[in-house]
Amino acid sequence: MQGRLGTEEWRPLLASSLIFYGQLRSRVNRRSALVFAPMLVLMGVLLFGLWIRNSMFSNLSVVFTLTALIIGAGVGGAYSSLLVSRKFMLLADREAAEQFGSQAFLEVLRKIQSLERSDEREDKMSAWAWTDYGDAPSIEKRIRNIQSLSGLLAQR
Secondary structure, three states: OOOOOOHHHHHHHHHHHHHHHHHHHHHHHHHHHHHHHHHHHHHHHHHHHHHHOOHHHHOHHHHHHHHHHHHHHHHHHHHHHHHHHHHHHHHHHHHHHHHHOHHHHHHHHHHHHHHHHHHHHHOHHHHHOOHHHOOOOOHHHHHHHHHHHHHHHHHO
16 A cells, blocks of 8 residues: 555554554453453363373363363454454544544545455455455445444434
8 A cells, every 4th residue: 555545544544553552452452361261271271181180081082072172262262352353443443533534534445445446456366365354354344334433423
């Protein structure tokens, strides 16, 4: 996007990032830690049980079950952390839109969306990118988020 957006167009995007990383990131980290706490407890129980090797953990099926639980908790925790992070990114977008005006923010997001579409037409391999699976919400979700804020502000 460098060179394709003007200085004024960067302001709401940078403000959103500063709000997220400066004010909201610690809340995201705390929630993520709470999500991963059960996984850490399960891992501790498994390791302690394997270390002691008492009768409960001598059965191989119990070890496999606990291992599956740990893996499931890890995957579920990572996914939950991703969802929490996206939620707080959308919150940062809303706060930045309130500061810079939702219309200006929407215009920048729509411009980025059109630039991405033109890039996809030029480079067919970019369609294979996993941008929808990253830690940031998609441009479409960000646009809908700001549009819903615009509707709320118009009702006031």
